Amino acid sequence: MTTVFGIPTQALFGQLLIGLINGSFYAMLSLGLSVIFGLLNIINFAHGAQYMMGAFAAYFLLQWAGLGYWWALVIAPIVVGLIGIVIERTMLKRLYALDHLYGLLLTFGLALVIQGLFRNQFGSSGLPFQIPPELTGGRNLGFMILPNYRAWVVVFSLVTCLATWYVIERTKLGAYLRAATENPSLVQAFGVNVPRMITLTYGFGVALAALAGVLAAPIYQVNPLMGADLIIVVFAVVVIGGMGSIAGSIITGFALGIVEGLTKVFYPEASNTVIFVIMALVLLVRPTGLFGRDR
């Protein structure tokens, strides 16, 4: 059997694929963060909590309304996105004129409060959520068994990421959004309702987080703390990709998933730290991130 550094190539393929799957969560979450930062200049630390709320929304829909996974995929992002809009209208709105730090502190505090409330109510062991029957099982690829659900996650998140990128970078609506970040008062002068646009953008970013949460629910336990650790990694991804760069966050998300996957083969003990090592190196060489622009 052919080997690379003592690891059979077949096993390596498996690990690369797994990395890609984990990368799709990083990509979706960092995309939402990038959209919010790019257009609102808010460092949304509540993103992990909103991801968790997405997963819980799926759980509640199933338990209380009897609506399964597919419904959750549509309803949970809308519900959590609306909560995001309320947060933006009542709290974040007041902070735009201030330093980034205030937004960060507010959203960080919100995240702690939300996670604390959920933990108090639902404990820390998590709640069960099954894979939808249509996607159970897996197919044998020769070098590994690929669970159907994971394949679905990769495809779905790739499509979502590309669609988001297309809307922001290639459509008229996206052009408005980007113009509004450069010069809000000028865009407003052209008759565009900038505050409403910003509100909807935040709602959209939050909805993306919730969508990732629904995708994650059948894989991980639906757990009040599921976003707390992830958000730190995702921030590292955003920093490596370049704050506010849409394409950068998508590419870096997938790439770092793969790097992390490989670390789990060669030196698993370091799999929690490898992303932060890369972040430190990137910050030393390119402080604006791999795809970032100087502002």
Add this chain to the structure above:
Amino acid sequence: MLKRIAIVLAALLALGPAAALAQISDGVIKIGVLNDQSSLYADLAGMGSVVAARMAVEDFGADKKGMKVEIVSADHQNKADVGSSIARQWYDVDKVDVIVDVPNSGVALAVNQITRDKGKALLVSGAATADLTGKACSPNTIHWTYDTWALANGTGNAIVKTGGDTWFFITADYAFGHALERDVEAVVIKNGGKVLGKVRHPLNTADFSSFLLQAQSSKAKIVGLANAGGDTTNSIKQAAEFGIVKGGQSLAGLLVFITDVHGLGLPTAQGLIFTETFYWDLNDKTRAFGKRFAERDKGIHPTMIHAGVYSAVTHYLKAVEALKSDDGTKVIAKMKEMPTDDPLFGKGTVRADGRKIHPAYLVEVKKPSESKAPWDYYKIRATIPADQAFRPLDQGDCPLVKK
């Protein structure tokens, strides 16, 4: 004259209880519950252990006996440095007499040393490493509920003897995981089995697919999960996804708690076999305790860690009462001298190395169809008698044991 007698009487009365409890520092027995209250071990220990300690104090009737008992608690966040500084603060400033629970072996080993240096008392229920009664044993520590040796002996033996002779370990990369892996490996090899590989993951990992894939390609018959709490539930859940069990391999959850089974749900957890030293549905006394506990802990039924805290605090208070002192070293010595007896673990003893002795149970998780009520989760497959459940006294290398 009468007035003078009254004054003397009043003075005597005032002095009375104080004189009786002259050896209790500050007149208060202060119990500190130290554990993870916010992360992956918060349900299996956490505030539930505080509830258990409180129930032990109430059931003991401390108030009626004129003993003043206070309970404080704190979150060590699974960090040895945080746990150590809380322990020091408690012992030095807050006058805490005994620390109980301390899940997370890394933290427990650190607090074990501090307790010994300060001459206080430590009753471990949550932590697993058998080193607490082995090379790290201390005259100030009792290891109450279970340990890695007992888990290895119960689960490991049962699995190897039914044909599971090749193993791959997925191990939490800290003191607990290492100890559990070491003890199970010893059992596997002793019974003629082989360990084909192992991988170590950081504590509190979300995604295990990479490790499961390595386990799968090892072709080992048994994938041993030397981790706990959220790490175990995530491993089990994702193992189902990757078809580990369908592919002919079996999972061995080496440390699983009833709260983990509850979180996984029976469809995923059914058929798992593991070792526990307590189950709420063992007999009338444990059922009564389970019911009372659940009412006070948001419906969560007690884990063996919660039961261990109750039992340990009960025995501690008995020893303090008998000794009329809360001096840490003396109380621990008294606790080893006195036989234990409580509704949850029955009669038992505490050995010279600090090991509490009671039976262990090999349990199997029920199928969804067999479970009649919420939290009705286990079938007892075998009872391991007290004298076989724990590591023999002479094999632990504990310096307190004379050879």
